[in-house]
Amino acid sequence: MDEDADQSADAVTSEQYRDVAGHFASGVTVISTREGADLYGTTASAVSSLSLDPPMMLMCLNVSSVTHDAVMRAGVFGISILAAGQDHLAYHFGRRGPDKFASVPHRLGSGAVPVLDGALATVVCEVESTARGGTHTVFLGRVREAETSAREPLAYYRGKLGRLADSAERNAYEEVRSAILHRRTPLGEAIDVDALAGTVGAEPAQVRNALISLTGEDLVTRSDDGSLEPTPITAQVVADNYQARLRIEVGVLESQLATMSGEVKDKLVEIGDAIARVRAENPDGLEEYLQLNVDYHSVLVGSSGSEQLVASFRKLGIGTVWRQGLTGDEWAAELDNRHIAELTGAVLSGDLARAEGALRRHSDVASALAARVIGRAGGVV
Known part of the structure; x- marks a missing residue:
């Protein structure tokens, strides 16, 4: 690798990379395993299909995770792909704490690995190999069990959870809100919805909905002629x-x-x-x-x-x-x-x-x- 390439890579900060990576819409999963009588689980989005022949999955866990260590020892893991409406489970398993499964409906799949009831899909894998990358371990697992249900997926996009259809609407709201707060829409002037839509990369209807929402936050004001303007901050x-x-x-x-x-x-x-x-x-x-x-x-x-x-x-x-x-x-x-x-x-x-x-x-x-x-x-x- 040449010197210029090294300098370019070093120029990307963790904050910049986090923002860019957040633009990749993904599903949300709970990775689980069992060791003796103890059940372990953690939320993860770095999960993907790896191979059809043989059926294999790839998933990544932070080395600081308790579940990471349990998977390493047990050699098996479950993947519960969360469905829309299971946001609370993403947050529940995303926090540290003992016996996370105690209050969560689940069943024991192949190898007595716990998987969540009501998930969009569940997969149980046997660890075939691992590799270390930065703060995470990459687990390659051979699929031993796979089931699906007729539900909608839970999506993760730019730090937010929701339905896939909601993600674009939510992103438009965040971008429009940022434009208002950064005064890219000048005070005392009516907001041009079409121009703003082009600026934030959203549909005009999404921008209009965002502006209506922002009137409820007093960030946008409707004038006498019906146009919308940024609200002055006093x-x-x-x-x-x-x-x-x-x-x-x-x-x-x-x-x-x-x-x-x-x-x-x-x-x-x-x-x-x-x-x-x-x-x-x-x-x-x-x-x-x-x-x-x-x-x-x-x-x-x-x-x-x-x-x-x-x-x-x-x-x-x-x-x-x-x-x-x-x-x-x-x-x-x-x-x-x-x-x-x-x-x-x-x-x-x-x-x-x-x-x-x-x-x-x-x-x-x-x-x-x-x-x-x-x-x-x-x-x-």
């Missing part, structure tokens, strides 16, 4: 949003801090360190800084296990204020990470009062700063 809107975000995060901390997993805590430390690094070292890093903050709070709220709560929290973001009101050479001086660092420390020590205090100070300081930034911009952004 200091009061920001203050209200920060209070709503604060209530969600405090509620999550009160219910989850005492039992928060080491995995969540490690992720908060990792993202918190990245936030500090971007602010200190990258003068052009506002977008990265904002995205890392979204990731940090999403992990915290996500410790609740509720995707709905995470979605509600993310809708209250006010990144538009910082993008529109702060110049490239001043954002690092205006925005800081001291409350994130304080919050992370409190979470690690299990100090609820200190964690809540850090969140409240963060909310007050950010609201006040947003009011000043919006005031400099003429009262709206």
Whole structure:
């Protein structure tokens, strides 16, 4: 391999690759195995058919997974391809915990390997060979049992679960929402649905539906003549949003801090360190800084296990204020990470009062700063 190719590969960050890989729509499965009386299972999307003659499947598991180690020892695994409406099982098996099958209807297939009731399809394989790739092991399995049902598949696309038909609609909503928040549709001007559809790569009908949904979030306003315009963001809107975000995060901390997993805590430390690094070292890093903050709070709220709560929290973001009101050479001086660092420390020590205090100070300081930034911009952004 030549030197230029090596440099090109190194230029792709894990964040960039995650975004690109997320554009590949796939099914969702639960990988399972049995070792003695113990049943193991984990959610996975890196699964595919490998060969028809002989029938073989390929699947990948992170080496840090407990199920990974159990499959390595047992030499057999089951694949339950989830059906539409089984989102809860994807989340259930995606979390760490003992005896995940205790509350889940299942049966024992070939080799007494557990597979889920109501799945779109189930396959049981005997491990024929393995290979290590990065953080994952690739398992090649010879199929010993395969069954299907007449149901619709559960799809995974850009971090979201849903029906295949819903994926395009959801993607259009996310792209239109991003265009509105990044002010690619100017304030004070009617939104051109056809032009926006071309910009986001969606059908005009999907864009119209997204805009209607965004009126319910007060991000889009219908004018007297029936046209739709981006809603101006004022200091009061920001203050209200920060209070709503604060209530969600405090509620999550009160219910989850005492039992928060080491995995969540490690992720908060990792993202918190990245936030500090971007602010200190990258003068052009506002977008990265904002995205890392979204990731940090999403992990915290996500410790609740509720995707709905995470979605509600993310809708209250006010990144538009910082993008529109702060110049490239001043954002690092205006925005800081001291409350994130304080919050992370409190979470690690299990100090609820200190964690809540850090969140409240963060909310007050950010609201006040947003009011000043919006005031400099003429009262709206």
